[in-house]
Amino acid sequence: TVYSDLASDKIALEALRKAVGGRSLLWNISNSPCSWVGVFCERDRVVELRLPGMGLSGKLPVALGNLTQLHTLSLRFNALSGPIPADIGSLASLRNLYLQGNFFSGEIPEFLFNLQNLVRLDLAHNNFSGEIPTSFNKLKRLGTLYMEENQLNGSIPDLNLPSLDQFNVSFNKLTGPIPQRLSGKPTTAFEGNSLCEKPLIPCNGTSNGNGKLSGGAIAGIVIGCVIGFLLILMILIILCQKKRTKQGVAKDTQEPKRGEVEIPREKAVADRGNASTGFAGAAPVAAAAAAIAKSEAKSGGGTKSLVFFGNTPRVFDLEDLLRASAEVLGKGTFGTTYKATLEMGVVVAVKRLKDVTVTEKEFREKIESVGKINHENLVPSRAYYYNKDEKLLVYDYMPMGSLSALLHGNRGAGRTPLNWDTRSGIALGAARGIAHLHSHGPAISHGNIKSSNILLTTSFEARVSDFGLAHLAGPTPTPNRIDGYRAPEVTDARKVSQKADVYSFGILLLELLTGKAPTHSHLNDEGVDLPRWVQSVVRDEWTSEVFDLELLRYQNVEEDMVQLLQLAINCTAQYPDNRPSMAEMRDQIEELCRSSSQERDTHLDIEDDKASQQTYSVDSGAPPP
Numbered sequence: 001t002v003y004s005d006l007a008s009d010k011i012a013l014e015a016l017r018k019a020v021g022g023r024s025l026l027w028n029i030s031n032s033p034c035s036w037v038g039v040f041c042e043r044d045r046v047v048e049l050r051l052p053g054m055g056l057s058g059k060l061p062v063a064l065g066n067l068t069q070l071h072t073l074s075l076r077f078n079a080l081s082g083p084i085p086a087d088i089g090s091l092a093s094l095r096n097l098y099l100q101g102n103f104f105s106g107e108i109p110e111f112l113f114n115l116q117n118l119v120r121l122d123l124a125h126n127n128f129s130g131e132i133p134t135s136f137n138k139l140k141r142l143g144t145l146y147m148e149e150n151q152l153n154g155s156i157p158d159l160n161l162p163s164l165d166q167f168n169v170s171f172n173k174l175t176g177p178i179p180q181r182l183s184g185k186p187t188t189a190f191e192g193n194s195l196c197e198k199p200l201i202p203c204n205g206t207s208n209g210n211g212k213l214s215g216g217a218i219a220g221i222v223i224g225c226v227i228g229f230l231l232i233l234m235i236l237i238i239l240c241q242k243k244r245t246k247q248g249v250a251k252d253t254q255e256p257k258r259g260e261v262e263i264p265r266e267k268a269v270a271d272r273g274n275a276s277t278g279f280a281g282a283a284p285v286a287a288a289a290a291a292i293a294k295s296e297a298k299s300g301g302g303t304k305s306l307v308f309f310g311n312t313p314r315v316f317d318l319e320d321l322l323r324a325s326a327e328v329l330g331k332g333t334f335g336t337t338y339k340a341t342l343e344m345g346v347v348v349a350v351k352r353l354k355d356v357t358v359t360e361k362e363f364r365e366k367i368e369s370v371g372k373i374n375h376e377n378l379v380p381s382r383a384y385y386y387n388k389d390e391k392l393l394v395y396d397y398m399p400m401g402s403l404s405a406l407l408h409g410n411r412g413a414g415r416t417p418l419n420w421d422t423r424s425g426i427a428l429g430a431a432r433g434i435a436h437l438h439s440h441g442p443a444i445s446h447g448n449i450k451s452s453n454i455l456l457t458t459s460f461e462a463r464v465s466d467f468g469l470a471h472l473a474g475p476t477p478t479p480n481r482i483d484g485y486r487a488p489e490v491t492d493a494r495k496v497s498q499k500a501d502v503y504s505f506g507i508l509l510l511e512l513l514t515g516k517a518p519t520h521s522h523l524n525d526e527g528v529d530l531p532r533w534v535q536s537v538v539r540d541e542w543t544s545e546v547f548d549l550e551l552l553r554y555q556n557v558e559e560d561m562v563q564l565l566q567l568a569i570n571c572t573a574q575y576p577d578n579r580p581s582m583a584e585m586r587d588q589i590e591e592l593c594r595s596s597s598q599e600r601d602t603h604l605d606i607e608d609d610k611a612s613q614q615t616y617s618v619d620s621g622a623p624p625p
């Protein structure tokens with residue numbers, strides 16, 4: 001039976017609530033469904049169903065097909081799982097389908113391609129697998145297609161969709177070339193796959209019979225890539241110029257187009273305030289949005305915009321940020337950090353600062369001076385926002401999280417051990433990042449070096465975050481989490497120095513080598529901290545006892561570990577003048593990594609377990625205070 005009235009819509013919604021809503025959908029069944037939270041009607045039919053971040057879980061029932069007038073279905077950021085039920089394919093009026101941020105699995109189903117009116121489809125952050133179907137070409141009106149962070153494999157089909165302007169397939173398991181028609185999309189749309197973007201890397205399907213590329217193919221690829229690159233560059237320059245002119249002339253006159261954006265701002269704020277614990281980060285962002293809206297109103301809207309650093313393309317603005325779906329990453333010394341997924345698919349980390357004690361002028365000067373600093377081992381800062389009540393900093397989101405989580409999270413079964421090459425590579429990356437900061441003058445220091453501020457790229461390269469913030473906050477007289485890393489001479493968190501950074505970096509190296517968090521070792525009965533413990537073990541010539549058991553399973557590296565341990569001990573010298581500079585540390589770790597990889601190349605086949613029997617002599621440095 002095909003039902004088509006409000007009663008049938010109500011039956012579908014009740015089935016949905018029963019299957020996935022549990023206690024989270026507080027709909028009063030005796031009222032009209034048009035009055036229910038998240039349900040919007042027109043001419044007595046349900047046309048929009050928006051339940052973002054409502055803590056829905058389980059499998060979608062076969063019921064939503066009844067909603068024959070539905071044009072927007074948003075179930076983003078819940079915990080829905082299993083395949084998408086086939087009756088979704090009968091929602092002939094559907095224009096917007098937002099399923100991102102769930103646990104949906106299985107292949108992308110063919111029935112989606114019956115949805116001829118679909119304009120926006122977001123399947124990102126799920127567990128979809130299999131290949132990307134070429135049938136997407138049937139969806140001629142598609143303008144947005146987001147599929148990032150799934151398990152999709154195979155190559156990207158050559159999509160011929162004239163209206164497609166937002167596209168992202170990053171962080172899947174895709175291989176092969178980027179199809180020509182998609183080559184104008186930003187590179188971030190493809191990152192985190194094994195695509196052959198660089199010329200001369202043979203692509204699947206482009207090799208000739210004997211597996212080698214012909215001269216013509218190589219020339220073709222090189223020319224294609226050069227032209228593609230120039231085109232992308234031109235488009236970017238034009239876009240940047242347009243955006244700037246727009247911002248200058250009509251910044252505040254822009255209205256979100258009705259039906260074009262997923263949730264109007266006020267609604268998003270209200271929805272998020274109601275969100276269940278499944279979406280714990282949402283409410284504070286709503287609070288930030290409300291606080292900003294209030295103080296903007298007071299100040300007449302004069303400071304409404306985000307300030308972008310340097311050449312960062314202005315692809316989003318404050319409105320986009322406040323509309324984004326957010327998730328708390330953690331609370332730190334200077335505030336709370338959120339992962340914010342903007343509706344255009346861009347993911348950023350937003351730090352909401354608390355206890356800023358400096359004046360607005362000082363804040364802007366300090367943030368702008370550190371925001372300008374760029375290096376491949378520093379987390380890129382993109383923008384900031386300042387008003388009396390809210391201070392936000394926007395950074396690139398680092399999907400692999402922090403060194404702290406990697407070292408100390410998931411220590412139980414199923415953990416992938418962190419090997420020596422990865423650890424020494426992280427030590428080197430962090431040293432390079434901090435040394436670069438210090439190279440900007442003796443007054444520039446980080447002030448908060450610790451393992452949760454060393455973030456990682458997908459290839460485990462270290463990027464240092466949070467630099468410069470220590471100079472903005474008030475003094476922190478009570479012991480806090482940074483204490484294990486803080487140099488003995490630092491009594492006021494704002495009065496940090498480069499030599500204090502070196503001390504903290506030394507503790508970070510000890511953490512990498514021992515696998516012990518410096519903050520935890522405080523809990524030791526005798527009140528012994530990490531450097532004192534290491535020094536006492538080393539003095540007693542039990543050096544190999546200090547290393548993380550996980551490292552001892554690798555042969556031939558103990559000598560290198562002992563050398564790095566010596567460098568760490570040098571950094572943690574009690575008197576600042578006895579510590580090396582960060583540039584010296586960087587050079588020494590660089591040398592250590594170089595010689596250790598050369599040595600291993602030479603002795604690759606030699607079984608050598610003598611290392612574990614040697615006694616090492618390590619200078620344990622100055623006695624503890």
Ligand SMILES: Nc1ncnc2c1ncn2[C@@H]1O[C@H](COP(=O)(O)OP(=O)(O)OP(=O)(O)O)[C@@H](O)[C@H]1O
Pocket residue numbers: 329330331332333334335336337349351379395396397398399401402448452453455465466482
């Ligand atoms: N750009 C980012 N990308 C991904 N994760 C991040 C990013 N910035 C911070 N995080 C993570 O978010 C969490 C909270 O970070 P935050 O910087 O607020 O606190 P913290 O590092 O624990 O302490 P502190 O404020 O003293 O530096 C940490 O686990 C951190 O690793």
